Amino acid sequence: MTADSLLAGEPVVVTAGLDLLHDALTAQAAVTQPVAWRPPVPGCREPLAAVMADRRREPANRAALDRLLSATPHLVDVRPAGEALGLERGCFLHAGPPTTWERAPGPLRGALMGAVLLEGLAETPEEAERLLAAGSGITLEPCHHRAAVGPMAGVVSPSMWVLEVVDTTYGRRAYCPLNEGLGQVLRYGAYGPAVLDRLRWMASVLGPLLRAALRSHGPLDLRAITAQMLAMGDEGHNRNRAATSLLLRRLLHHLVLSGAPSSELAAAVDFIDGNDHFFLNVGMAASKACADAARDVPGSSLVVAMARNGTDFGIQVSGTGDRWFTGPAAVPEGLYLGSFGTEDASADIGDSTITETVGLGGFAMAAAPAIVQFVGGQVSDAISATLAMYEITLAEHPVHRLPILDFRGCPVGIDVTLVARTGILPQVNTGIAGKQAGTGQVGAGLVQPPIQAFTAALQALAEACGG
Amino acid sequence: MTSSVAVRRGTYVDSVRLMQVTREAGRLPGITAALVAMATPTNLELLAAMGLARPDGAGPDDLVVALEARDWEALSRAFGVIEEALARAAGPGAPGGFAQPGPPRTVRSAARRLPDANLALVSVPGQHAFTEAMDALEAGLSVMVFSDNVSLEEEVTLKEEAERRHLLVMGPDCGTAMINGVGLGFANVVRPGPVGLVAASGTGSQQVVCLLEAAGIGTSHVIGVGGRDLSEPVGARSCLRALGLLDADPATQLIVVVSKPPSPEIAAQVRDAATGCSTPTLLGFLGLGQPDLTSLAEQVVAHLGRPAPSWPRWSGEPGQQARPGALRGLFSGGSLCEEATAIAAQALGPIRSNVPLDPAWALPDDLRPDGHVMIDFGDDRLTTGRPHPMIDPTLRRERLAAEAADPTCGVVLLDVVLGHGADPDPAAWLAPAIAAARAGGGPAVVVSLCGTPGDPQGLEAQAGQLAGAGASVHLSNAEAARQAVALVRDR
Numbered sequence: 012m013t014a015d016s017l018l019a020g021e022p023v024v025v026t027a028g029l030d031l032l033h034d035a036l037t038a039q040a041a042v043t044q045p046v047a048w049r050p051p052v053p054g055c056r057e058p059l060a061a062v063m064a065d066r067r068r069e070p071a072n073r074a075a076l077d078r079l080l081s082a083t084p085h086l087v088d089v090r091p092a093g094e095a096l097g098l099e100r101g102c103f104l105h106a107g108p109p110t111t112w113e114r115a116p117g118p119l120r121g122a123l124m125g126a127v128l129l130e131g132l133a134e135t136p137e138e139a140e141r142l143l144a145a146g147s148g149i150t151l152e153p154c155h156h157r158a159a160v161g162p163m164a165g166v167v168s169p170s171m172w173v174l175e176v177v178d179t180t181y182g183r184r185a186y187c188p189l190n191e192g193l194g195q196v197l198r199y200g201a202y203g204p205a206v207l208d209r210l211r212w213m214a215s216v217l218g219p220l221l222r223a224a225l226r227s228h229g230p231l232d233l234r235a236i237t238a239q240m241l242a243m244g245d246e247g248h249n250r251n252r253a254a255t256s257l258l259l260r261r262l263l264h265h266l267v268l269s270g271a272p273s274s275e276l277a278a279a280v281d282f283i284d285g286n287d288h289f290f291l292n293v294g295m296a297a298s299k300a301c302a303d304a305a306r307d308v309p310g311s312s313l314v315v316a317m318a319r320n321g322t323d324f325g326i327q328v329s330g331t332g333d334r335w336f337t338g339p340a341a342v343p344e345g346l347y348l349g350s351f352g353t354e355d356a357s358a359d360i361g362d363s364t365i366t367e368t369v370g371l372g373g374f375a376m377a378a379a380p381a382i383v384q385f386v387g388g389q390v391s392d393a394i395s396a397t398l399a400m401y402e403i404t405l406a407e408h409p410v411h412r413l414p415i416l417d418f419r420g421c422p423v424g425i426d427v428t429l430v431a432r433t434g435i436l437p438q439v440n441t442g443i444a445g446k447q448a449g450t451g452q453v454g455a456g457l458v459q460p461p462i463q464a465f466t467a468a469l470q471a472l473a474e475a476c477g478g
Numbered sequence: 479m480t481s482s483v484a485v486r487r488g489t490y491v492d493s494v495r496l497m498q499v500t501r502e503a504g505r506l507p508g509i510t511a512a513l514v515a516m517a518t519p520t521n522l523e524l525l526a527a528m529g530l531a532r533p534d535g536a537g538p539d540d541l542v543v544a545l546e547a548r549d550w551e552a553l554s555r556a557f558g559v560i561e562e563a564l565a566r567a568a569g570p571g572a573p574g575g576f577a578q579p580g581p582p583r584t585v586r587s588a589a590r591r592l593p594d595a596n597l598a599l600v601s602v603p604g605q606h607a608f609t610e611a612m613d614a615l616e617a618g619l620s621v622m623v624f625s626d627n628v629s630l631e632e633e634v635t636l637k638e639e640a641e642r643r644h645l646l647v648m649g650p651d652c653g654t655a656m657i658n659g660v661g662l663g664f665a666n667v668v669r670p671g672p673v674g675l676v677a678a679s680g681t682g683s684q685q686v687v688c689l690l691e692a693a694g695i696g697t698s699h700v701i702g703v704g705g706r707d708l709s710e711p712v713g714a715r716s717c718l719r720a721l722g723l724l725d726a727d728p729a730t731q732l733i734v735v736v737s738k739p740p741s742p743e744i745a746a747q748v749r750d751a752a753t754g755c756s757t758p759t760l761l762g763f764l765g766l767g768q769p770d771l772t773s774l775a776e777q778v779v780a781h782l783g784r785p786a787p788s789w790p791r792w793s794g795e796p797g798q799q800a801r802p803g804a805l806r807g808l809f810s811g812g813s814l815c816e817e818a819t820a821i822a823a824q825a826l827g828p829i830r831s832n833v834p835l836d837p838a839w840a841l842p843d844d845l846r847p848d849g850h851v852m853i854d855f856g857d858d859r860l861t862t863g864r865p866h867p868m869i870d871p872t873l874r875r876e877r878l879a880a881e882a883a884d885p886t887c888g889v890v891l892l893d894v895v896l897g898h899g900a901d902p903d904p905a906a907w908l909a910p911a912i913a914a915a916r917a918g919g920g921p922a923v924v925v926s927l928c929g930t931p932g933d934p935q936g937l938e939a940q941a942g943q944l945a946g947a948g949a950s951v952h953l954s955n956a957e958a959a960r961q962a963v964a965l966v967r968d969r
Contacts, residue, residue, distance in 0.1 A: 012596055012618045012619070013643070013645060014645045017596055017620055017646060018657060018658065018698075018724070018727045021658050021659070022596060022597040022658070023595045024599050025585055025589050025592060025598045025599070026598070027585050027588070027602055028599070028600055028602040028610075029494050029601040029624070029865075030492055031495075032599060032624060032899055035663075036660070039660050039898065042594070044589075044592035044595065046583065047580070048583070049490045050539055053539055056605055056606065059609050063609045063612045391577035398579045401579075402587050432584055432609065
């Protein structure tokens with residue numbers, strides 16, 4: 012709309028500021044929509060003004076968002092991480108921004124110890140711990156630096172098998188390890204014999220079987236499955252039951268055709284069917300492919316990654332390249348398994364916040380009435396959680412739609428300036444790991460990202476535009 | 479006597495709403511002093527002046543509730559009332575059943591919910607106004623920036639952006655506008671008519687519109703552009719855009735530009751644009767030695783072929799006489815203050831002011847010199863951290879009492895601006911104050927009353943009360959100023 016028609020009729024007015032001036036319009040029967048305006052997050056006035064004045068920002072955000080929304084992730088393969096990610100022996104990937112053994116919390120240490128044992132670099136957990144502490148021959152690197160994401164501890168070592176997703180629009184690839192199920196699992200920091208046996212079976216039986224099935228099926232459109240899952244009560248982070256079923260349904264025919272022994276087939280099908288979160292890792296790789304499509308647009312204030320390493324919560328922004336902006340990771344609030352409680356919980360960890368980065372998970376809570384106990388117990392709480400996210404996002408997803416909101420698109424595209432202006436933080440759903448290495452999962456719930464990560468990113472954007 | 483100062487961290491309520499809450503609290507039985515305000519430096523000073531402790535570490539994002547009461551009972555009762563009042567201020571938006579959306583938090587979000595929106599009215603504190611105004615332009619809305627204290631650089635950026643998007647920016651520091659009869663900001667209620675205004679002067683355009691209304695001439699639109707629009711750096715961007723819009727508007731048969739005289743280059747640009755308009759255009763570049771607002775209105779009347787009007791005046795005390803002394807002008811409208819200062823200076827010589835005609839006439843920081851004085855209480859420097867004097871009379875009321883008690887003050891000249899957005903009943907505080915000043919053998923009081931019969935306050939009702947209290951009341955600011963000068967000189 013231009014101002015050319017401004018004088019043609021009575022103005023239709025958005026008001027921000029003094030109630031008195033809004034009331035004066037109402038008294039004249041003007042059509043208005045008031046803004047519940049609040050001052051921005053303290054310290055953000057100057058950088059906000061600089062970033063808002065940056066001519067590149069608006070077109071850059073449109074371009075970045077357009078790429079994020081038009082990416083078409085397809086699941087194409089399952090391969091050993093060593094080969095897919097070029098991981099060398101002794102190199103271990105982990106969730107979140109860069110960290111060190113010294114700073115790593117219990118779950119990450121436990122997962123790294125398990126991975127060292129899995130790779131045969133040590134015989135006992137104690138020896139693994141010494142090796143990792145000494146650091147010789149060991150390299151730690153964030154998954155995100157290799158186009159990958161990993162849930163919870165996110166530890167990936169060369170012999171683990173990873174899902175390979177290709178965005179057929181822009182050609183980027185993204186990876187995520189196979190989901191191990193719940194309870195005592197490596198990603199929650201458990202490294203007992205059962206954990207390692209399961210990982211070995213996944214590499215020797217499950218991985219090759221899935222690869223055969225996928226190659227027989229051909230590229231599997233994950234955008235379509237994600238859209239369907241939202242209509243079936245999943246939000247794609249803490250609930251993946253529908254999507255897991257859809258995935259298995261799509262692959263079953265091809266699994267059967269693989270010619271594998273029926274006992275192996277039955278074990279693989281039971282494993283996937285018995286793990287409601289099997290699709291989480293597939294969805295994460297798809298999310299990573301979409302978010303990466305939006306990277307590196309100069310001037311863009313769009314968030315392209317949110318990830319935690321159990322110590323820091325970090326974000327990356329399209330306009331600031333590979334720089335991480337971090338703040339302390341909080342302990343999630345949530346529901347605990349058995350006798351576990353908050354005192355047993357590790358600080359927030361995992362790359363699974365890539366789902367929120369592309370408008371799923373906490374942003375799509377309204378899709379998942381079955382898990383509203385995480386957000387307060389009522390369906391209205393879940394809807395409110397999603398509605399609040401429209402305040403800090405730039406778009407509504409054209410394909411990922413929410414039936415209960417009359418098929419409104421999921422809120423997508425977190426804008427650092429909107430977070431700084433409103434003080435509204437992204438809604439993040441998450442699992443909760445035990446803080447002692449080896450414990451495993453203790454619960455699931457919600458966590459608040461630290462505002463510092465967003466204000467630091469805003470400051471960097473301001474500096475990048477000469478402000 | 480007991481007192482309490484409580485701080486609510488990170489709670490924001492706008493300053494006008496807080497003033498209402500403060501007033502409500504101050505009227506409660508047993509309460510001797512109350513302040514409910516954001517902890518801005520200004521308000522913390524106010525707190526100190528009330529003799530109350532300054533809360534530790536409270537900043538501009540924190541809400542302070544300070545009370546002094548006769549006893550604990552009154553104190554706790556008042557806290558309850560304030561709690562309720564603040565809850566009302568928080569407004570609706572609580573979800574119920576299948577959740578309703580909370581209120582929009584940004585202009586872009588609000589614009590999404592109002593798809594026909596074509597204008598944003600931004601009145602957030604000035605240092606944050608740029609962000610919201612930019613957001614409005616990006617959402618495809620023209621924007622009126624009521625906020626003051628916006629930097630020149632930000633103004634230029636906004637207007638360049640508006641130009642690229644074919645939108646209009648009114649302001650910053652745009653106090654008034656009217657589009658098809660809908661008043662924005664401070665606006666008088668006038669009949670529809672042939673005159674369209676482009677105004678770099680808020681109360682200046684209100685004065686012209688009110689005079690035209692009194693002459694039976696209606697107004698099509700008033701497009702405010704902000705006081706700096708015709709400066710060199712801004713380059714009259716909004717003025718030129720507004721001229722184009724009014725020229726294209728079929729309802730507008732005469733365009734009037736109201737501004738201080740710009741530089742010769744800018745004046746030439748505006749003149750060229752006016753010449754290019756197919757609609758006749760009057761350029762009212764006002765200031766020292768130039769025609770005043772009243773004569774501009776008279777030009778309009780003449781241009782439209784109407785008989786020369788005689789402007790309304792009300793006098794409760796015919797032949798009011800001043801005691802010997804100086805002229806003291808206490809204004810809420812910047813342009814009215816400037817015009818009165820120019821008129822007074824021609825007759826009386828140097829006039830000290832916080833917006834002086836000559837830098838040598840600047841007021842000392844305490845605003846209390848000897849001799850003739852004109853104070854614009856609406857100036858940026860006096861509105862930081864507090865509402866505009868057209869809304870909040872506190873400073874002017876205090877100053878009026880001080881002038882009444884000052885034997886060197888012979889005549890007080892005040893403006894009262896009516897209309898939407900302004901004080902709902904200024905006579906309620908001003909008439910008793912005038913009566914008190916006059917009763918004690920105090921200074922003569924002259925009021926410049928800018929309003930129309932259609933204004934919510936009612937022109938006649940307000941004029942009647944002010945005149946009844948002993949003031950001489952004029953619709954024309956220039957006539958009011960001339961009368962005040964005459965009263966000073968007659969002694």
